[in-house]
Amino acid sequence: MNNREETLIPKLGVITDVRIDTPDIKTFRVVTPDGKKAFDHRPGQCAMLSIPGVGEAMFSITSSPTNEEYMEFSIKKCGCVTDWLHQAEVGQQITIRGPYGNPFPVDDVFAGKNLLFIAGGVGLAPLRSVINYCRHYRDRYGKIDIVYGSRSKDDLLDYQEIIEEWSNDAGVDVHLTIDNPQEGWDGHVGFVPNYVKELGFDTDKVAVLCGPPIMIKFTLEGLCAIGFEKTNIYTTLELRMKCGVGKCGRCNVGSKYVCKDGPVFRCDELDELPAEY
Amino acid sequence: MQKITREQLIEKAVSLLADGTVSCVLGWSKGEFDYDVTPALFNNEEELKANFVFNDFCGVNFSKYLISKTNKCDGKILVFLKPCDTYSFNQLLTEHRFDREKVYAVGIPCEGMADIAKVKQICGDGISSIAFDGEKMAVTTLYDDAPVMISTADVLAERCVNCKSKKHVAFDELMGDEGEVIDSNRFDEVEKLEAMTPDERFAFWQNELSRCIRCNACRDVCPACTCEKCVFDNPNSGVENKSPANSFEEKMFHIIRAFHVAGRCTDCGECSRVCPQNIPLHLLNRKFIKDMNEFYGEYQAGAEVGLRAPLVDYTLTDIEPGEVFDRGDSDA
């Protein structure tokens, strides 16, 4: 029997680094016990992390596939598993399985296009792998715009990386915003949807959205208002998942399983799904 | 055969709707087969005339629905209550689970409800029609030319065989004659089990409870199980379990459920009615009722609004837990 493959049986992983990003988000670096990357993935795909006795949960892989040494997960503290992970120290073993879900179409649809990434809060986590992938293969894509907002400066994920690396790349424009004015912040203040409207992008781009549902809703409306086609907008969904492979039935919305057919959906595909996500 | 007819009930409902006393009616809706009835809300005369039924298979206890449905209706809600349902009604009022002002309760007499499983044991599967005719029902199957005549008394549901009361303890209006509290034999089965040896009892319950599929129907139908969040559904309770993973979990669920409703269970028998595996769950509830009657004096949950259940009360001279096993000997 042990020669049969079973996706539900995970691999061992070790947390080799914990970075405190914001008061409630930490980024965990995970490798296998022998120091390798657990598996290859595509930008936007997810992995199931678990702690025996606590539970298993799906997280998007934050690091770019071009990183061949390790995987990173940016995780916000909000439930049993995430609470536990936030208490974990370097050297803690966890279990990992994946990759699950369909990735962003970085090699076909995105190729040669101008890209617009819009993220709110921890929504940057799934986009970071795409952004870094596109930065790595910079010559394959056109101009890259990144709009990222959060509650406050302290709540901006990957702030160091954004300031020190992304902003300095040629052809990459980063637009940061926070919800309320704050001492020591001289950037934009305001909500992401409004900021996007203010920035008023050309519609020759593929837009990728991720963030809280309310932000997605209004940003989507804003993008459509300035002339974006829904076929050019991508987003990622999140629902409760258990198996990760479209069998346990939990993340079923319409005829799609978010774990298998998602989490990445094109916005016109979403319109065809019943409004249950 | 019920003494009150469908037409009388519809007439009553229609008149109460017409004079504005109530704005909707909680009643039984006809299904695919003559024995198949679904609880439903009726809003007007047309719906009532088209789908309302009342026959020997209308066993559903509406009391628990009042919790959710009183919020859905603008005006008052008309509910038909059989005598046993009125006890659950009172018990829910005792626990402040719904607003009495939003309900218009009509007590209806009940001659006992039939159990379709018992009918099928007599005439087999494949029932094409059931005609109600006096004390008998004529059951036609796909396999016999002539209908099988079955006396309703022979196919009464267990809870009706041992009916505890024909008296309505709560109503705004009563249709038909009022009955009496019955000195039933409902504890006979419990006594039979008590008389067995522990080994026999263990084997009995092991066999019964091992069939449990943890569908939670007993819990979800129970008028005493009205917690917003059941301990067995709450992952943070530490005892959440979704399936009878082994014989321990089967027992734990049923012991704890019976204990949670002990003193509040009116013995309405819905749990046994809905169990897809026909586990005699009422025997657990009745054991608690019988024990508490014996230890702390006769008590019928729901007999009046505001009664204090035995397990939330005490006296200075209660029986000691160690003595409960030896009662049989000391009584002798």
Added chain:
Amino acid sequence: MRKCSLDKINLVFAEIAKSSALYLPVDQNDGSAAYKKWEEGTVWSNALNTVRSPKDFFFPQTEDLMKFKTSGKNIEIIDTRSEAEDFVVFGVRACDVKSFDILDRVFLSEHVDSFYGSRREHGVIVSVACTRPSETCFCKTFGIDPSESAGDISAWKTETEIFFKANTQKGEELLNKLSSLTEECDETVVNEQKAKINAVMNKLPLKDLNTEAFGGGKTNEFFNSPLWDELSQTCLGCGTCTFVCPTCQCYDIKDFNTGNGVIRFRCWDSCMYSEFTKMAHGNNRLTQKERFRQRFMHKLVYYPENNDGLFSCVGCGRCISKCPISMNIVKVMKKMGGAVNE
């Protein structure tokens, strides 16, 4: 085709049980039947329908997936799987046999479920044509012929005899083991039996139920229908329909801390339960109406959309007879389908 007198049926069972575990429907005290392991003296029930469906044999209500041992920061993952033992399920109805196809498409598709797969490979199904369809039967609606059941071996039972026909290699092998107890025969009696069953099928109350209104791509037609409110208004939110259903396959994965390790197990779950889709940040199906709708939309629209039009219902009638409030897929189909045709 081979036949054997019903007098010798226990010899047949004994022969099968020699080489593998044998399960068959057995009468219970309450008049219902349940699958039990055969041992000397077990009597095969005349009842065809069992309360629990035979999906249990391949997808049990609970099963351990793996174990973990933890010490300090270290975790040990223990693969506890073992290959299933050979077994035979005898007396499966045509509709229940069909349910295995429906489950196969879930469990044996990409990322094959090895737990299910192993049992499926080691199980031999002996189906039996129906002798007494119930009023709750509507397998014809889904194109299932109760007189011609699939499975590794098809069997037909008359008053005195039982007839076997092998459909697969596995069935052939099993039938060969029974060669001394059975004799070759032609299909005359079986054809008579089939005709008898079909005559009854035409009398069934649900014979006219059809699936025309449903199928893939109809999500928008039904999803926002106001009828869902009415249909689900008295649903208790229990899991009876899901757990007796031969095609419901949703499951939950849970960890149980035994005090000396952690067992990760899976168990059946029901989309009717309020916490089915509950997440750390909320629940996307807040009311019973949404959960109720999910169950029927999945069976009648979503599943067919993903599986070449195959519906995720076999018309076994279990939910009809077991639902505490007698609400079921037939009523949903009639109401929803009727609304579409109007």
Added chain:
Amino acid sequence: MQVNEYKPLIVAFCCNWCSYAGADLAGNNRLNYPAEVKIIRVPCSCRVNPMFVLRAFQRGADGVIICGCHPGDCHYTSGNYYTRRRMAALFSMLDYLGIEKERTRVEWVSAAEGAKFAATMNDFVEKVTALGENKRLEDLRCKK
């Protein structure tokens, strides 16, 4: 050949105010009672709900004993009166399900009754030892 002597596992829920102090006194007075008795301190005997008792059995207990203040002496006035009713009902139910009645017990032990505590535990352990392992309310997954 060496035979392992069977030693039962006993869970004793002791109320903080009387019985736990009673157990303390037993210790101070060097009164022997078996080491198999594992004491769990609870604020009042009525803190023990039926789930505690069942879970103790699930996790491998062979007997469960609940000790509280004597009726009338409850630190919270009436807690132990409720315990008395609840446990009477629960134990009667366990007996009804065929679970040996000797495995469960309620005793009232005051802070001054160190000797009673030790004697009670000795007696309880003896009775449970005679019964042997808890087989009727066990969870096989929790067995080593």
